[in-house]
Amino acid sequence: MFVYVLRTAPFLQIVIPFMAGIIWPFPLLYVIPVAFFLLVLHVGIGCMPVWLRFRLDAYRGVILQLLLVCLGSLLVDAKEKHKHRLINPAPDQVLAGTVIVPVQSSQYGYRTIIALETKEQLLIYFPPDSAVMAIQEGDKLLFNGQVQSISFSGNPGAFNYRAYCASRYIYQQVHLQMGHWRHMPMPRSFLLRCRNSCLRIINTYIGGREAGLAAALLIGYRYGLDKEIENDYMQTGIVHIIAISGMHLALIYACLIWCLQWIPIPAVKGLLVIVVIWGFTLLTGASASVLRAAVMLTVVTIGKFFLDRESSTYNQLALSAFLLLCYDPGLIKDIGFQLSYLAVSGILLLYKPLYDLLLFKSYWKRKLWEATALAIAAQAITFPLCLYLFGQFPLYFLPANLLAVPLSTLILYGEMLLLCVQHRWLGMCLQWLLTLMNSIVAWIGHLPGALISGLQISVYGVVALYICIAAILAGRKGMIWMLAALCLWRLAILPGHLKRQQQQLMIVYNQPRHTGIDFIQGHVVQFVGDDSISTGILRTARAFYEVDTGRLTAFEQLGHFICCGNKRLVIVDSALPAGRATKKFKTDYLLLSHNPHVAIKDLQGFFEVGCYIFDASSSRSRIQEWKSECYALTLRFLSVPDQGAYVVNF
Structure with missing residues (x-):
């Protein structure tokens, strides 16, 4: 084959x-x-x-x-x-840039992305301020602030936001202070005016929580999408519905072919299709999956209406990948690019063999089986990569796809009609359909076992699973390859399992305003810190190290004094007692948490410290004071908010 x-x-x-x-x-x-x-x-x-x-x-x-x-x-x-160009402006230098992403809320207040006049992109964080919401895409921003590298929590197994930004050529960020920026409104471009017009119509005739979902479905504008709704779609494995993808472009292409069938000249019809397809692609932000579909549909249109010939779908897929990678080779690291091409490859390779397994005489049964085979083919080929990237699997992806995809198709066509007629009753019908789809997805997403999480596989596992898929396609001849791949996978992960049995670690987690420490020995972990720390952070890290909670044999705690194995840790979260100690307490690590009003030189009167640790529960200003003192006294220290979670072997 x-x-x-x-x-x-x-x-x-x-x-x-x-x-x-x-x-x-x-x-x-x-x-x-x-x-x-x-x-x-x-x-x-x-x-x-x-x-x-x-x-x-x-x-x-x-x-x-x-x-x-x-x-x-x-x-x-x-x-x-x-x-890849980093900037290092002077402290008093004023920078100017163009806002390229709508302002969004964040844990620090608000954030956006700007492009400087020299083409570098910066992630900008604003303090909570109502004036920030007046900033729109295309506006100019004058600002003054300290440019830093993008932070990364460093928590084991956590999403690497720094690498994610780097894949989009964003390497630095700025935390602006109140009054250190100036907003300059600018005229909107044609595409922005078109998008804002679409958003205005959607908000006027649909409104509510459903308006955010409608905007995401139609033009890929996800900034107004409710987080709870987005989470439901992720849990059911149908997030591709609310993220503009090749499916949306294919639906629009089919609608265009039907609407333009009255045009007698094929070249004119093809030109109109290409213009609309690329106009929609640019309007939605030209994500990797949409670009893939746009290039493929352009090739199909040129062949059909200009050259009067058809080419292999595999060839169209390869040509689109080649052209996009010539334009930007960094797209190969984009998750959307990878999943989009894998999903289409899965449909091309697996759909026909799956569909031929069952034959139905009934028209509706055939259509249902077509949709089922299509969903299974796309999921099967993307499953190994999703497991590696996200560590989870939506168990009910099939019923979710079978119910939500037809509804979303109907809603998408209804929204396109709404843009043309702008009728109140049509808006009400679409709002009801959106509410129905959300209710169905939420119900499926909250079923027992809807999302299997905590699944961790290595690169070897991904390769082995793809070899297994290829072996299944090859039939009996591929069984030997499948067994060989599974055996090699097991042998590849065996050293890691043996190493896990001997591991002894201390992890100081990086979560703002919280203190959390895990002590790990073998496959057992014991926690010290705030009960309110994120369970998601702990669950991900423990799945990464393959440990379960329990009681460590070599662990002792007396108040803020902890001994684990041959290492000592002291936690200081309040002011020191008056006077000086007659004898210094020797400790390997001293952790400062929750903004204690202490100075490093005072701590030296009580403790003999190997390394000071400043966790994320303290303010940045207080941590900066401690860092300055450590620099002056030539002491060893580690700042968790700046350098990420602290993981040390003991």
């Missing part, structure tokens, strides 16, 4: 080595001379006599593949040099 796909999709032979060069780029020092040598070699073989050229033809193919690997490496280097 793989050979047949390669023959019908020549662009696969181009995009595979090209992607390899992007994923594993070679240093520029080696790429340029190697690429030059390969190019000379390829041209040299092409200039040889025909009989000799024919013999060396296979080698020319290998040389071309290697040249594509070098091209991928060169593009990565060029893009990184263009994008």
Whole structure:
């Protein structure tokens, strides 16, 4: 089957080595001379006599593949040099930038993203201030503040927000103080005016919580989406419905073909389809999955209406990936890009074999089985990657898809009609349909066992699962490969399991305004700290280290004095007693939490400390004072809010 796909999709032979060069780029020092040598070699073989050229033809193919690997490496280097630029402005320097993301609420107040005049992007945090809500996309912002690297909690197993921002070429952030910024409204672009017009119509005729979902469905505007609703859709595995994806573009494409069937000239019809498709893509923000669908549909449209021919879907998929990666090789790290291409590949590879398993005479049963096979095919091929990235699996994804996808399709077409007619009764009908869909999704999401979480697999596990899927497609011949992949997976994770049995760790978690410490020995963990600390943080970290709560044999606690194994920890969360100690208490770690009014030099009169730890329960200003004292006294310290969760072996 793989050979047949390669023959019908020549662009696969181009995009595979090209992607390899992007994923594993070679240093520029080696790429340029190697690429030059390969190019000379390829041209040299092409200039040889025909009989000799024919013999060396296979080698020319290998040389071309290697040249594509070098091209991928060169593009990565060029893009990184263009994008990866850090700024270091003077303390009194005023920066100017354009707001490129709507203002959203955050734990610090509000946040947005701006693009500086030199093209670098910054994450901006505002203090709670009603004036911030007047800032809109496209506006100018003048500000003065300390530019820092983007923070990362560092909690074991937690989502790496710093890496997520880096994949979007955002490396720095600014926490603005009150009065240190100025808002300059600017004229709106055509696309922004169109989007704001759509939002105004949706809010006027639908309104309420449903308006946020309607905006997400129609134009991918998720900033007004209710968090509880979003969580329900994530728990049921149908978040692709509220995130503009290829499904939405395919529905719009089908609607366009039906609406424009009266146009007699194919080229005019094709041109209109392409203009609308790309206009909608730009309107929705041009996410990776939408770009993939837009390029594929453009290729289909050109072939159908301009060239009067059809091409392989595999070839269209490979061509769209090649063009998008040429535009931005960093897209290969985008989760939406990965899941979008995997889902389409799964449908192409698995849908037909699944559909052929059952045959129904009834029209409605056939349609139901088509939708079922489609959902299973997409889920099966994305399952290993989702398990690796998110560590969870929605158990009821199939009924959720079967119920929500038809409803969302009806709602999407209804919203497109609402933009044209703007009728109150249509808005009321759409609001009722949205409420119905939300109720169904919420009910499914709250069923027992709806979301299986805490699943952790390694890269070896992902590779093994994909080999198993390929082996199933190969039939009986693939069973040996499946068994071999599962055995190798087990052997690959065995050293990790053995290491877990011997692990001895102390983890100081990073959660603002809270203190939390886990002591781990083997597969047992014991907690010390605030009971109100996030259970999600603890659950993720404990799943990462494969531990369960219990009582450690080598653990002793007397008030704020803790001894675990051969390490001592003292927690200071209040003022020190008056006077000086007759003898200093020796401790490996001293943890300052909840803003105690103490000075480092005073602590030295009571304790002999190996390392000071400042956790996230204290204010940044107090931590800055302690850091300055430690610098002056040349003491060892670690700031959890600045450096992330502290994980140490003992």
